[in-house]
Amino acid sequence: xxRCSRNPILTRKAVPPVPPxxxxxxxxxxxxxxxxxxxxxxxxxxxxxxxxxxxxxxxxADGANFVxxxxxxxxxxxxxxxxxxxxxxxxxxxxxxxDIYIMFAMEMDSGCQLGLGRTRDFKKFEFLGITxxxxxxNGVLFPEKIGGRYLRMDxxxxxxxxxxxxxxSTIWLSxxxxxxxxxxxxPLISGRFHYWDEIIGSGPPPVKTREGWLHIYHGVATxxxxxxxxxxxxxxxxxxxxxxxxGRCRHNILEPRAIYELAGQVPNVVxxxxxxxxxxxxxxxxxxxxxxxxxxxxxxxxxxxAETTIKDLLAAAKEPPIL
Ligand code: BMA
Numbered sequence: 001x002x003r004c005s006r007n008p009i010l011t012r013k014a015v016p017p018v019p020p021x022x023x024x025x026x027x028x029x030x031x032x033x034x035x036x037x038x039x040x041x042x043x044x045x046x047x048x049x050x051x052x053x054x055x056x057x058x059x060x061a062d063g064a065n066f067v068x069x070x071x072x073x074x075x076x077x078x079x080x081x082x083x084x085x086x087x088x089x090x091x092x093x094x095x096x097x098x099d100i101y102i103m104f105a106m107e108m109d110s111g112c113q114l115g116l117g118r119t120r121d122f123k124k125f126e127f128l129g130i131t132x133x134x135x136x137x138n139g140v141l142f143p144e145k146i147g148g149r150y151l152r153m154d155x156x157x158x159x160x161x162x163x164x165x166x167x168x169s170t171i172w173l174s175x176x177x178x179x180x181x182x183x184x185x186x187p188l189i190s191g192r193f194h195y196w197d198e199i200i201g202s203g204p205p206p207v208k209t210r211e212g213w214l215h216i217y218h219g220v221a222t223x224x225x226x227x228x229x230x231x232x233x234x235x236x237x238x239x240x241x242x243x244x245x246x247g248r249c250r251h252n253i254l255e256p257r258a259i260y261e262l263a264g265q266v267p268n269v270v271x272x273x274x275x276x277x278x279x280x281x282x283x284x285x286x287x288x289x290x291x292x293x294x295x296x297x298x299x300x301x302x303x304x305x306a307e308t309t310i311k312d313l314l315a316a317a318k319e320p321p322i323l
Contacts, residue, residue: 028056032092033275047265084109151174166221169211188243203296214313
């Protein structure tokens with residue numbers, strides 16, 4: 001992957017104040033991304049000096065120069081949730097049924113849950129509900145029904161990094177009839193101990209290619225003393241039955257190297273969360289030569305973008321296996 005020459009493409013300085021909640025913000029990272037009406041849209045995680053996090057929208061005509069809108073995303077109806085919500089964060093954006101669906105983490109007393117929202121125009125946002133019962137994160141919707149059901153990948157939080165939040169090492173495939181009630185179908189991939197991806201979670205939503213569903217995920221190496229190293233990797237699932245994993249990279253495809261990835265609020269982090277495929281055929285399959293833009297949080301402080309192609313991502317997903 002090649003980093004954009006304008007990286008980091010968004011820093012705290014690009015975030016307009018929204019008093020009283022957001023002034024002189026601390027950080028902007030982990031963006032969801034989608035292309036709509038030829039425009040690039042991001043939903044950013046913005047953190048205030050109170051360490052509260054909020055979601056904000058950024059828009060661009062070229063995918064590199066973004067303007068952040070001076071508003072906090074409000075999901076209409078979220079106020080009806082009885083339990084206290086501390087933070088909403090790490091939005092993943094999926095075009096589905098003509099709308100944009102947004103799956104995001106909700107930090108609550110019952111643990112981290114997955115919320116679902118919907119927008120059509122990036123102005124009004126609707127809250128559809130909480131879609132989980134257990135501590136879970138990194139929920140990512142497939143962009144179409146498969147076998148008559150909606151599918152998503154998610155990552156139950158069954159572990160805890162020393163001094164850190166609850167986390168997990170298996171990405172699951174789950175299915176639903178209504179997008180709200182989800183049932184686990186099968187584990188997809190698990191962490192590979194001693195290698196780059198010991199702890200894992202989904203990145204952006206999967207992309208349909210003629211060779212299968214292509215999916216970028218994040219992996220954490222936890223065996224380096226004080227530093228947990230967050231990197232990006234790629235896997236491939238069967239088109240008709242995504243519970244069958246048919247490829248997984250051996251090497252990470254992006255790791256912290258640039259200074260803004262190595263240093264910041266949480267050092268050594270690239271966290272891919274948005275992906276735009278530029279060229280898709282009439283049946284909706286990504287073209288092998290298509291340029292791809294991957295948006296990621298760097299060091300939980302700024303937003304980076306890196307470019308590649310579908311062909312190169314497929315080649316990485318077909319590397320010889322580690323285990
Ligand atoms: C993960 C999530 C991400 C965060 C990353 C690095 O567990 O909480 O939101 O970017 O850690 O701190």
